[in-house]
Amino acid sequence: MPGGPAEQAAEARTLWGDALRRLRKNKLAVAGLIWIIIVILVAITADLWAPRWLGDPVEIDSSTAAQQRLLTPSSEHPFGTDKLGRDVASRVVYGARVSLIVGVLAVAIMIAIGLVMGALAAYYGGIWDAIIMRLADVFFAFPYILFAIVLIALLGRGFHNVFIAIGVLGWPSIARVFRSSILSVKANEYVDAARSMGASTRRILVRHIMPNAMAPIIVYATMSVGGAILTEAALSFLGMGVQPPEPSWGLMLSEAPTLIFSAPWLMVFPGIAILTTVLGFVLLGDGLRDALDVKLKE
């Protein structure tokens, strides 16, 4: 029989195929991945259904606002409404957009800066290493949220500056992880072997060192998306992030505390959204850590 089990096994044996197979065995990571995919789908398709079924997340209908405000969750408003009469479920759905975009873009900026800095520090060493790592230490020395607030105060409030600030402040961790990862990979004999085969410095760095040093970065970046979402929420909560009336989970939380006893749904649903999404990224990152380890015995 063609395509028997043995043949299929041989088929699946690529590096990424292997990693995916190992990832599938980790139920928590799969749960995290599925949740992230759901959140992404919800965020992408929000325009198609959320306004119609749930109500507009931003606009306030002044004619009905008075009766619609602070309604408890019902079949019409599954997550209730806020004090301006807007549907909380709709705002949570649109908040996913903000959170994901901020999370992904912030991490993209982090990685872009962090990888270059880490690679320079590790490969060239000496004075480069010293300058870059001391610069990273300076970044670490300031309290993260305070530094972000100062940066946003300088850049001006707004959606763009939130992920720029988070990304710019996050690079030192990526640079550190990548640097140590490259240093440990560089010590391997196969790097010498590649040199002894006549490979150029660039080829060694790109083809032999990077692929082996990437695994911790992928793991760290995945978890950082969760961290960036959390930071966005914190900044918005403090009024330095996404500005009203844009829906953001952190912003929604910031409107809730005074009403925590009379309208707890205002805090519960955005809170759950933040918690589960961040948890999803962390679980996925954790699963990737094991899945990307080629040497792990099965």
Place this chain on the structure above:
Amino acid sequence: MPPLLEVDDLHMHFFTRDGVVKAVDGVSFTLESGRTLGVVGESGSGKSVTAMSIMRLVPEPPGKVVSGDIRFKGESILAMSEKDQRRLRGNRIAMIFQDPMTSLNPVYRIGKQIAEPLVLHKNMSRDKAWAAAVELLKQVGIPQAEQRARDYPHEFSGGMRQRAMIAMALACGPDVLIADEPTTALDVTIQAQILELMQEIQKKTESAIIMITHDLGVVADMADHILVMYAGKAVEYGPADEVFYNPLHPYTWGLLESLPRHDVDDKGALCPINGQPPSLINLPSGCAFHPRCAYARPECQTGSPVLTEIENGHYSACLFSADADFVQQFENRVSRDGDTGSGS
């Protein structure tokens, strides 16, 4: 015609915070095609650094060639541009590393790694290089080479990985093959197979081999010449038979006595060389070996021996090697018709 490979009074020093480490301090040898040179010595004697200097794999800094030269077919490797060196490395001179567990890149298939030097040096297409890699795997005795080429290194056993490393080193048909303790990480039966394989390949390709080892038994049957190193210096050099059966330097005696042998009716324990190799920053005065030498005399503390020709083509760096009575003191010599324990 200039010799294939010539190492001429090489001094490779490392400039560290603690001082200058004279890892290689005046080593010379020449190598012709089809010949094998065994480089023997303890850990830290400078044998690996010598090999890495030829490949230019020593990180500079802290390493630096203070003086001396390495010439390939008469052309100085040290004076070459990085680009020209790269053209040589993996192509004309290739190296097999000590630990097959770490010398293959874990993220690439075996076949792809063996194909890499072919892609780099012979401008082969990926498909052609892959086919050549499978052919090479067959040559080094990997069964079902077509399938195994698709494996990742962690799916190979230690012996198979070393075979794959050899295939990779052989890919471009190098003139010089440097093997840095190629069998140290392998068990004894696999060791013998790997050594046999290297000899077979040498017969076919006429390439020259530099075999670095701490085990005189390993080079006993393979090498044409043996270079014994101690503390970065060559202490004895000569035709393999001469060095093996008629060793002149007390350090070589020590190495021979520490080999397990079954030609001597000695039920006692092996006789190791006492003490540790010296610090290469603060070498002992006089002969660097004198603090550990069982035959040392007072003169050894002051007089620095130089490598001199004692017999025809047989060099030794001991103050007393020319003294027949002194050399006679070594009692456990291997008899020429006897068995050596590791060779046959």
